[in-house]
Amino acid sequence: MAEAPAPRSPLAGLADALAGARADGVTLTDRSARARFNLRIDPKDVEALTAAGAILGGSLPRTPNTAATTVNGKILLWLGPDEWLVTGPAEEGAQLDDTLRGRLDGRHHALTDVSAMYATLALSGPRAREVLMKGCRLDLHPRAFKPNTCVQTALAKANVILHQTDDTPSYEITVRNSFSVYLATWLLDAMAEYRQG
Amino acid sequence: MRFRLKEGGRIDRAQRLRFTFNGRSYEGYAGDTLASALIASGTHLTSRSFKYHRPRGILTAGAEEPSALVQLGEGARTEPNLRATQVELYDGLTAAGVNAWPSANCDLAAWTGRLAPLFPAGFYYKTFLWPASFWKSLYEPAIRRMAGLGRAPEAPDPDSYDKMNIHCDVLVVGGGPAGISAALAAGEAGARVMLVDDEATLGGALVGLRHRVDGVDGAAWAQAAAGRLAAMEEVRVLTRTTLFGYYDHNSLSAFERRTDHLGPGAPAGTSRQRLWNIKAGRVVLATGAHERPLVFADNDRPGILLASAAQRYLNQYAALPGERAVLFTNNDAAYEVAHDIVEAGGTVGAVVDCRPEPAAPLAPALKEAGVALHTGSAIAATHGTKRVRSVTVAKLDGDGGLSGEQYRIFCDSVLVSGGWNPAVHLFSQSAGKLTYEEARGIFLPGTATQALEVAGAANGSFGLAACLAEGAAIGARAAEAAGFGDGTPPPAPPVEAPEPGAITPYWLAPGLKPLGHGKAKHMVDHQDDVTAADIRLAAREGFRSVEHVKRYTTVGMGTDQGKTANVNGLAILADALGKTVPEVGFTTYRPPYTPVTFGALAGRDTGALMDPVRRTAMHVWHEAAGTVFEPVGQWHRPWWYPKRRDDKHAAVARECRAVREAAGILDASTLGKIDIKGPDATTLLDMVYTNAFSTLKVGRVRYGLMCGDDGMVFDDGTTARLGENHYLMTTTTGNAAHVLEWLEEWLQTEWPELKVYCTSVTEQWATVALAGPRARDVLAALAPEMALDAHSFPFMSVKEGVVAGVNARVFRISFTGELSFEINVPWSHGRRLWDALMEAGAEHGITPYGTEAMHVLRAERGFIIVGQETDGTTTPHDLGMDWIVSKKKADFLGKRAWNREDSRREDRKQLVGILTDDPKKVLPEGTQLVDKRGQPPIPMIGHVTSSYASPTLGRSIALALVKGGRARKGETIYAAPETGFLPCKITEPVFYDSEGAKRDG
Amino acid sequence: MLWIDCPWCGARPESEFRYGGEAHIARPDPATTDDAGWGDYLFMRSNPKGVHAERWMHREGCRRWFNALRDTVSNDVLTIYPMGTPRPDAPGDEAEGG
Amino acid sequence: MKKFSIFSLARNALSHHEHWPEQWRSPAPKPAYDVVIIGAGGHGLATAYYLAALHGITNVAVLEKGWLGGGNTGRNTTVIRSNYLWDESAALYEHSLKLWEGLAQELNYNLMFSQRGVLNLIHNVHDLQEATRRVNANRLNAVDAELLSTEEVKAFCPILNTSPKTRYPIMGGTLQRRGGNARHDAVAWGYARAADARGVDIIQNCEVTGIDVEAGRVTGVQTTQGTIAAKKVGIVVAGHSSVLAAMAGFRLPIESHPLQALVSEPLKPVLHCVIMSNGVHVYVSQSDKGELVIGAGLDPPNSYSQRGGLHTIEDQMGAIVELIPIFSRVRMMRSWAGIVDVCPDASPIIGKTPVEGLFINGGWGTGGFKATPGSGWVLAHTIATGEPHPLNAPFALDRFTSGALIDEHAAAAVAH
Ligand SMILES: Cc1cc2nc3c(=O)[nH]c(=O)nc-3n(C[C@H](O)[C@H](O)[C@H](O)COP(=O)(O)OP(=O)(O)OC[C@H]3O[C@@H](n4cnc5c(N)ncnc54)[C@H](O)[C@@H]3O)c2cc1C
């Protein structure tokens, strides 16, 4: 195992634009660096679910369109009936990988390191919802979409994982790397109307 | 502003605005529309009609306007065909009427009107036939010179557009009394409500009337209600917003004009217009009704307008339609208009009522005010050219004909009212069924098929009290359905307004001559110049369906889509056919309700945001290196890297030489990668690939072809066995998503018993292909701990280890024929790897190469590219790749299809090499091949799929699919005539290192 | 825009899905199926005017396949049901064509 | 048939246009016909016309459930071209194009057939390869075709944005100068009038509800106007092909989808050719009335609803505005849909069915308007002689068993 050098954000090329991405009532920041694992477990395999939950410090959410934060700081995103995205701080990646793998060994599952596959953008502020409404067909109204709601959907012309993290509202938008510059550019454009002056 | 009343109206007299129309300067006030400001200035002539270039004026005061169409603004911001009745005035506005040259006042094309007898409905189908050659050279160009109304801008649009998606429990369309009370009721119950109205302010018809609600002026009540709605957190009101389309599953779309009314004063950064895509729980349609004109001889002169429009100009804009008006009606309600005019100090010369004994409540008051009342009469002619100057009123006989008694009445405006058509457009778009009510001659909403209800005038409830009550009841019901409130409507406010009164439908007033004789025109469709005679002609010629008549005469096909014309038209058709109105039926209502700009439909998906550009981790490096990118699907891949003044050819040759002689690197990150895990992973691969994977050893890699069950190749790639039950599959760049879906589809729908998980890791791994005889040296410098010799790291195997300081997977596969390593590192280290390779490779002459060089190199080696050597009609056998088709496996996708007759044909197109006799000539890819020279038609025997100047061989090479080609090696054939029938030889499809001696370096 | 109920994610716009065509077309045994049978499997469709049993996949979401009965005239979705289960009865379930 | 001309117009003007005869009769159905054609679209009417005009079979009825020409004939974007890739297609469509070239005079009806050129745009290397392949093939098949550079594209259609800075720059184009448009309604009406004049009964508001088959042979049809016996029957119902096939007891490799189109408000003409781009899914032309006629993509779910969703139109508007920026402020005036019958290989089915005496012509999908004359011509031949003409023989139903598809997807050109 090599001592990993610092990763480079897929949005590195947009760093300057993002640094200035503050419009009236909404901000956009790059939160790409983190550990991410795609986890597949047959939901009928209760033991596997329990084992994973034990390591993660909280059970994998079974309710569609939700995310759960565990006691040891992992965020578990529901992606499908047998699919989750497990995320945590970047530096905990290797360890998480090892322990999960160890616990699930011998059971039918798939644990895939996708830490480097996505960019994550944080969009926050009272106008954040309105910015998203410009490109997302889902109902983002607080009656329907709340903190810990997490969906996979289309935002503009990119597929994203959209996770509301608080009721400012703030969102984390996770998108495949190759679409990230497009999506960030799109978001900056959608925010332009709220920019002063 | 000669016709502006001294006081009254809802305009802001403190703000005077200047504008130019048809070259003349005018003034108006804030709150005016272009139409109201013109009327206040005494101008009725605006533009010219489509076919006969007849003078056109303002007919209505709203969205239904067919006639007063203008070209707004100039230069890049000019906009064609706007309705003057909906253009809000701003300072500095310039506009001109459409379809007139040099001006609406003096239009040179007005001669067409004089030839009108030659131009009845559908005349163009009957002529311009001889001589046939004249159609293209003379007739059609002339027709096209006359075509169209306004002009498209000549420069790109400087403004921006955007979209919003929104959900609500209750969507209320229309902000008149019915809509407002529906929104109030639903909003108070707590539902999420959206109210849209296409006017600048709420109030609907109330704004143009003097009715009172809750003890105050109706417009003021609407203003107050708007305030109440604005205060409700869950209610969103959008004005200047047209709900234009009602689609399936209660999906609706609206079109908001955000800055148009501000003219040049619009704030920068705000989109000009916005498209709203709405998903509604329930919909309340409160879209009101459109007054319908009466059809009489020359009813289209400027100065002739709808009675309700005149009333609105008077009450909303304090503008009189003229000095002396004549009212022509078939109903009681219109008397109110005359009454309002008289009250405001205007003059009404006469009321002409076609009913023999009307009992309009306001009639006595009007008589008292000196207004002449002509009952049982009709307007039989109008006079004046660019403005109506007088009318001939004629007494009707018992059969509806003229009795002979006539009066000439001087006037400068004629106000017509033929009753009201409920605005059922959206209801009908929603796939709701309409019903016909004989008594009032109206189409009404019948059975709905979606979650909606209709309130107010749109539902045929023309009385104000009824509108308010109906709106409230439906609003409360809609909220209840969404789970808010108990469905009890709030009490309706008291009103002071006359009841609508009686009406006798009246479809066609006789003229002085029989219909179609003489010059007079009974205009049905003011925009397209469709007359009652045209409709009768169509019926006479056998066009019986209303849809045929629409298309033959073009009635209702203009920019207004017949809002004022259609019902009159079909009633006239019914009469001509001896049928009833409902038997004739109506033409289909279609979106949009009123026209919507392409810009708004595009939203912000234009320019760089039109479609995502997918970028790799090294994209910024490529950009800085000045690479020319090749679009591959949404990806941008480096195509070639120009150096100094290299042209494409020189750059590609240089890149190829570097790979063959030293080392090159290619950004291969775009290849699809799928991680496949599970005890049945091997079974899955054995089914989806033509060859076997069960025999593949861990740590080894195998190339495979994927076919559909029709036997045709659709993808290829290498798959590595990383563990007993763990594979990494690669796919072509363009097919990555498709292949993953393909696997999932089979797993979920056909073989659910297989225990396999597939996960895309395309963008987890950045991939660099390092190729060339020096590749090993370069890699060794970056991966000192990795054994790279051919024995420890054989061809078609995979190793994990550290490269350039990061964990990597390295594959020994080769798409160039040279010694080659495909190095995969996490995407976030892709750029680091690239930089490290460039640095470490510098002493070995490392050269980045693009997709073009890659294509050349692989073609030299005879490797196919799916999508280039294949086109969806190619089998593995056609490609000469039988070696990769398992004979042992009982079943796999594609196999069965090869037994079919067509797959067994001897003369299928097969992959071969092609060498031009002249080694310098490079055939264009796609070139067709023939057996002999001559004059077309010549049978084709195949086509060139790939073709390049090969720097390695110093000559051109090509791959081709040729009928029965494998058996024809050595034969001479010819390229298509475009190349001058270049002679070529059929060869093996491998030109370089056919033994594979180079792949180990 | 149709709104389809993904059995997992709930109502989502049609644009999030891949339409999978007619449901219940099982892949026949290649060993025992003649050319005509294979052609039928590959290409022949009932394409009814009325209730249609069809497949959808929630491409932008959970990527799961499922079946639906939809009226091809009104576009009303009558039922959603899992892959692998037989076609349920539906109100008005007698299609023209078939 | 009274002849239409400028003189007849002038003559009739004198009598206030009161003496024009019906363009076609509205007869009641007879109990039996030699041939019944189901569907009075352009193809059905053309079939009847050629049966009468070329094969002397005049005891023919065309049965139409609605109004003649009200199906896809009346709702298509009217692109006419013959630059198809495969020999079989090129032969059929070119035959059709040749018929178009004299059709207005033959039918004595101005179809406003206008050969102002069809320009297909090229946006990437792959497009260029396909374009070269197709242009070469066309020329070898004696079909006119040209490959244009970006500059030539710009010269031919100056309003196109040929800047290299666009998201999908234009790398060139292919041009068929003989391609163009025709007035869709006039085509139906012209054929109807000419067929009617030769004795064909066109019966509207007459829906076929059943097909009578005895011992494997068709004997007639059930309709909303009663039973009609027929020796031979042709199914020519476009989007409803599967429904009629089901009545006769067989299935087709066809799925029906809504295909949308839209028109803008009428503008002074600025676009004089047909622009098509497969790469960004655009096709647009401007009619002789001035409206831009624009086709959208297929709505994916099978449907007989003759309506689509706005998203399908939205998807394409970004591309239109990108290609032709001056259209951004132009407005959509009306949008609609037709139901198209799509075959897996994007080629039609014309020929015999499993039922003897029953013939079918369908599966034209998004591109059959251009084939109207040729399609009617070959179907008339097939019905009259009982055997397919060499032009339509490859388009038989059994190709789905043999695998001999005519896969026009391979040509990658939009099929309109
Ligand atoms: C939006 C759109 C754009 C298109 N653009 C182009 C283009 O640019 N170029 C091109 O070449 N093609 C185009 N097409 C395709 C083209 O319109 C069709 O392929 C062609 O018009 C089919 O003609 P038809 O006569 O077979 O069908 P139709 O005109 O549809 O006629 C079939 C008739 O059968 C009738 N019918 C159905 N069922 C019954 C029954 N049970 N009993 C009696 N009658 C019945 C129908 O009412 C209909 O009138 C387009 C299609 C659409 C929808």
Ligand SMILES: NC(=O)c1ccc[n+]([C@@H]2O[C@H](COP(=O)([O-])OP(=O)(O)OC[C@H]3O[C@@H](n4cnc5c(N)ncnc54)[C@H](O)[C@@H]3O)[C@@H](O)[C@H]2O)c1
């Ligand atoms: N005297 C009569 O015979 C008579 C007849 C009809 C109506 N009226 C009067 O008219 C009023 C009718 O009230 P109402 O509320 O039913 O209708 P309304 O006409 O007052 O309001 C309808 C509103 O909907 C808007 N609208 C229509 N279509 C729209 C669309 N697609 N998108 C956005 N906005 C759209 C209109 O601009 C208008 O503002 C009452 O005051 C009634 O007395 C009188």
Ligand SMILES: Cc1cc2nc3c(=O)[nH]c(=O)nc-3n(C[C@H](O)[C@H](O)[C@H](O)COP(=O)(O)O)c2cc1C
């Ligand atoms: C080539 C073409 C041009 C058209 N031009 C117009 C037009 O100028 N105005 C109009 O209202 N409709 C126009 N239409 C659309 C028709 O009004 C109608 O929508 C179409 O024939 C489908 O019929 P339906 O909407 O009645 O179902 C046009 C249709 C076609 C095919």
Ligand SMILES: [Zn+2]
């Ligand atoms: Zn889902």
